[in-house]
Amino acid sequence: MLSGMMNTILILILCPCLISELISRKDSFAAERFVLGLTVMWGLFELVSVPFIISSSSFSVMCIVYEVLLLILVFAGAVKIALKRKNKEYKKPGIKEVFMQLLPWLPVLILLAIQCIFFVLFQHYDGDDSYYVAQSTITLKTDTMFRRDVNNGFYIEVEGRHALGALPMWIAWLSNVSGLHPAAIDHSIMAPYILTIMYGIYAMLSERIIKDKKWRPVFVLLIGLWYLHSNISLYTAETFVYTRTWQGKAIFGNIIVPLAFCFIYDLYTRKKYTLPLCLLLGLCAVFCTSTAVYLLTILYGCAGLVLGITAFVKTKKLKTALLTLIPFIIACLPLLTGGVIYMIIKR
């Protein structure tokens, strides 16, 4: 069990770190690099798994394809780091430097550490786990994807409602390579992991919207307080992240949406290479939950509309306003493709 945990943690840390070398901008900080590395892992899994799921192919064959592609990316990332070190572009930060950078973030890190420990030591049962966790467990046992009724284990046709949300399959893959049970991965590892990623994304957002560095940790700390006090009903995204962190819908509401706001900010400020990240985020969103096909389209659509109207008010030129919409329309393409696939499977 302990080696399984170590393997899982190693995969969840090492892969995003190395892959991030291929995708991160030069000026991006550690949390952003890590998050982008993870989104590549998820996006790649969605791209690889959906054709296998729809064609009812075997889980193990899909895993081989995914692992080969993932290894190529990991290897390429490692090579890039090695080349950087060789060319002395890669500067290993000193302990004092790291400490000074982390010091202002100490209260946030303490708050996060307490919550992570709490997540491992305490449990919160959620009925929907009997779908999500069971789906991963069944996949490992039967080598099929979404082809068994989670309630009784008998054979069914692929359910269109869930087939695009490949997250339970990714957990099954993680379980397969690490040797740890899917329930333990979801409840004891993914819960603190996702919470950490969430705080990292809010740090990314703070880096964009707050110029004065000293206020950024304060913003994230306030976000932490807000989250701790938003268990107001069963329905808020904040409630979901604390009661069913590992489920795709909680990840959508608390990882994908704040990350989308970071990328929308980048699109508003015309930061380079943002559009590919928006496309990647679309894949990750659908990976988490099929409903993201619609929800993220609404978000990108409204963001484009707001920019278009603002541009029109400023310039009074319809053509300029319409041109500002183009990146947002392109960003919706993976989602619209997902929507078409969803409609076909559902039929």
Add this chain to the structure above:
Amino acid sequence: MDTIKATLLILKEYNSLSLYFLLFIAALIYLGIAERDRVKRMLFVALPAALAAVFLFPVSAWLSMHLILDQEIYYRQLWLIPYGAVVCYAIIHAMQKFRKIWQRALIITGFTGLLLIGNGKLYLNRQYTRSENLYHLPQDVIDACDIILSADGVVAMDYAPKCAFPASMVEFNRQYTADILTVYGREAIIARWNYDTPFLDLISANAPIDAEEICSMAADDEIECFVIENDKTITGDPADFGYPKLGATGKYVIYMAKWLQ
């Protein structure tokens, strides 16, 4: 009209009796007045307002509820609005604007005070319990499944037995193992789905369970193993009807068809 009612009901249930929406609206108004940066106004004022308008607008709400999502999950569209980020950014903005210590203290005390008074506190949620294992599943369920899976017949034939579990187990057993097939799952315990499960009704009833009745019902439904909570009483011995006791945990007693033991 029904759509407007449904939308308002969702908002009411989402917000409960908290200050969640009120704090968000206050932050939105403050940023609308005080924020001068065009991009941040778009991101934290115009975009959340546009998303709220799409949520509330009856035509888009009707389309979402009836054609795309479902009325039951329409509330998830509210997740697109970054309430926390808007409120916390407004606090930071105000603290940067008002530079005197007492002003900043007032802002931060007011914010935390309103959170403490008006919003739900996660750390007081009593549904959290000390985890019994890394799976975060009830240990009794794991033990009961392990007993079933280690039955001689199951091991020898590498066989997936078809079992019936009590209501307290059905949400967990299939999370732990896919090696046990079940007669019913979680759908059986969701009252609004009206799933017909006579066997579950029998083992859930408060009255003593007749051994002959439960065993004949199990045989009719091709159930090879059934688990009952150990506070239930069985009149007679199921072994006499082909289902000897296989084992027990602190909370459950397991009976399995003789040919599998």
